[in-house]
Amino acid sequence: MALGLFAAAALAAVASLAAHVALNCPIEPVPSTPPPPTPPPNNLLQRLEKLGEGVLDAPEDVYVDAAAGGALYTATRDGWLHRMHPGNGSWERWRFVGGAGLLGITPSADGTMLVCDADKGLLRVGEDGVTLLASEVDGTPIRFADAAIEASDGTVYFSDASARFGFDRWFHDFFESGATGRLLRYDPRTGHTSVVLDHLGFANGVALPRDEASVVVCESSRFRCMKVWLKGEKAGQAETFIDKLPGCPDNIRLGSDGYFWIALIQMRSPWLDLITRWTLAKRVVATFPALVEWSKSTMKGAMVAQVSEGGDIVRVLDDSQGKVINFVTSVNEFNGDIFLGSLATNFIGKLSLAQVTQEQGAASERRFIPE
Ligand SMILES: *[C@@H]1O[C@H](CO)[C@@H](O)[C@H](O)[C@H]1NC(C)=O
Numbered sequence: 001m002a003l004g005l006f007a008a009a010a011l012a013a014v015a016s017l018a019a020h021v022a023l024n025c026p027i028e029p030v031p032s033t034p035p036p037p038t039p040p041p042n043n044l045l046q047r048l049e050k051l052g053e054g055v056l057d058a059p060e061d062v063y064v065d066a067a068a069g070g071a072l073y074t075a076t077r078d079g080w081l082h083r084m085h086p087g088n089g090s091w092e093r094w095r096f097v098g099g100a101g102l103l104g105i106t107p108s109a110d111g112t113m114l115v116c117d118a119d120k121g122l123l124r125v126g127e128d129g130v131t132l133l134a135s136e137v138d139g140t141p142i143r144f145a146d147a148a149i150e151a152s153d154g155t156v157y158f159s160d161a162s163a164r165f166g167f168d169r170w171f172h173d174f175f176e177s178g179a180t181g182r183l184l185r186y187d188p189r190t191g192h193t194s195v196v197l198d199h200l201g202f203a204n205g206v207a208l209p210r211d212e213a214s215v216v217v218c219e220s221s222r223f224r225c226m227k228v229w230l231k232g233e234k235a236g237q238a239e240t241f242i243d244k245l246p247g248c249p250d251n252i253r254l255g256s257d258g259y260f261w262i263a264l265i266q267m268r269s270p271w272l273d274l275i276t277r278w279t280l281a282k283r284v285v286a287t288f289p290a291l292v293e294w295s296k297s298t299m300k301g302a303m304v305a306q307v308s309e310g311g312d313i314v315r316v317l318d319d320s321q322g323k324v325i326n327f328v329t330s331v332n333e334f335n336g337d338i339f340l341g342s343l344a345t346n347f348i349g350k351l352s353l354a355q356v357t358q359e360q361g362a363a364s365e366r367r368f369i370p371e
Pocket of ligand 1: 085087088089090
């Protein structure tokens with residue numbers, strides 16, 4: 001009898017949980033791309049120097065102005081674009097945009113800054129204010145403007161991470177794995193925005209190689225970056241630029257040597273690796289906000305990779321347990337240093353590549369090539 005009552009109570013609890021999930025789950029999950037293997041940790045990112053500590057609230061992207069001797073720019077959660085003077089290292093609040101969703105920043109040839117506001121779209125920020133360049137494409141809203149780059153002919157390529165969730169619910173998009181991101185093109189001559197490539201798994205960083213013969217866009221939830229040819233006989237065609245990355249690619253930037261630097265978010269933990277194997281488990285977790293927050297808190301670590309023009313990993317630097325920096329979202333090389341942005345810090349990280357190369361030793365320099 002007691003056992004029967006217990007079984008009935010357990011069944012009722014399971015049925016009520018199932019009903020709650022069925023009614024309230026915010027996602028329609030498909031299977032996640034299994035995470036590729038990661039190289040052994042080297043923790044070289046732990047040697048970074050902290051710039052602007054305490055002044056910068058979650059500086060997602062960082063841009064270094066080489067022409068201005070290495071002036072640094074970043075956009076933070078308080079709606080400001082901040083600038084660091086290279087001469088004395090002092091930070092100033094440079095331009096105010098507003099909102100909590102400022103992500104990618106990139107310079108425009110006319111001296112203004114192009115800014116991706118996840119909540120509003122593509123913005124141009126100049127001395128005389130903020131102009132909204134694009135908030136929709138083909139009649140659909142740009143839900144999650146993320147990163148941009150301007151080509152030498154003035155065309156702006158930028159990403160819309162997800163058609164399903166905004167910046168405040170980016171984790172839901174990762175759980176859902178629905179591939180609704182897009183690479184977009186803004187033409188400053190006509191003011192028209194069009195779709196270059198769609199069905200991307202969280203469209204994130206965008207970069208142009210030196211010859212601008214193609215444009216690269218990263219798909220965070222698929223551990224890869226695609227490239228779309230802009231010139232030549234393959235113009236308009238898309239192909240894989242690099243895949244099986246040892247982390248989810250976020251921002252990508254061209255270095256002074258023609259190689260790219262890619263920030264690789266570590267969306268890994270034993271818990272996340274386990275639950276993302278089953279769509280049902282993703283469905284249950286996504287239903288409970290506290291469980292979503294806790295799942296996010298299990299992620300630890302930071303990683304960046306240098307990648308050749310041909311799409312081969314040249315080196316990987318990490319802080320495997322996130323002792324000094326976590327959740328690095330951007331990496332920018334200038335004059336032998338790399339500068340790191342993150343959504344989990346209140347500083348920009350600066351690391352001398354010469355110093356880490358010396359410490360690694362020429363012979364043991366890490367060369368990680370995924371199979
Ligand atoms: C740093 O340099 C900039 C540009 O030269 C200057 O405007 C600023 O006042 C300086 N800040 C400090 C604290 O010296």
